[in-house]
Amino acid sequence: MTATAIHAERYLAAWNTTDPAARRAAVEEVFADAARYTDPLVDVRGHDAIDATIAAVQQQFPGFVFRLAGPVDAHHHQLRFTWHLGPEGAEPPITGFDAAVVDDEGRITTVLGFLDRVPAAA
Template sequence: MNALADQYFAMWNERDVATRRKLIEELWTTDGTFVDPMFNVTGHAALSDLVDSAHQLFPGHSFRLAGEVDGHNNRLRWAWELAAEGQPPVAGGIDCVTVAADGRLSEVVGFIDFAPPAA
């Protein structure tokens, strides 16, 4: 369980596009979906673009696990935070994850607990 969470946060924090795409291919099914109150994307290219958008919106910030990974059957959940090094988090929430039969992520549904106001 923790290994998947580690890979997931590594994907979100990877700034090199080629490296990030490789991480996404290893971590997500081809039709993997990420949905939260602001985004709904499907597929590897869209996932990479989503991460790139996060880097543009929050330069110098990284996502990190906030607490323990919980899971049962093919479902996981974890809390996350977004913060700059040495700073308090600017956003946080919970992700609910579905793991495919091959061990890769097929769906992540995110819930945002706090975030900066929309511009």
């Protein structure tokens, strides 16, 4: 399956899902069973660890939402995109960049995340 912007949108939607049961369902839909998520703060594998990572970010930044910060660049099984994290309708204090790989079923197998701008206390 060729990666598309829809993969990035579904990925960020999973990060924005705050209801635990709905978030877990989104994680299982978006990520392959043995998916790996790595950024400067965490390196985890599998649905349980990815779900726990998302929950921890939501707890650390209550009320913040992820949104695309520009176009998604995708080809073959890979995509890259920049995102913002912050309160809805306000200047986002956090910006990052992710590269991801999808499998033949369209589920994410790998995410490599980078933090470009973070508040001093984050």
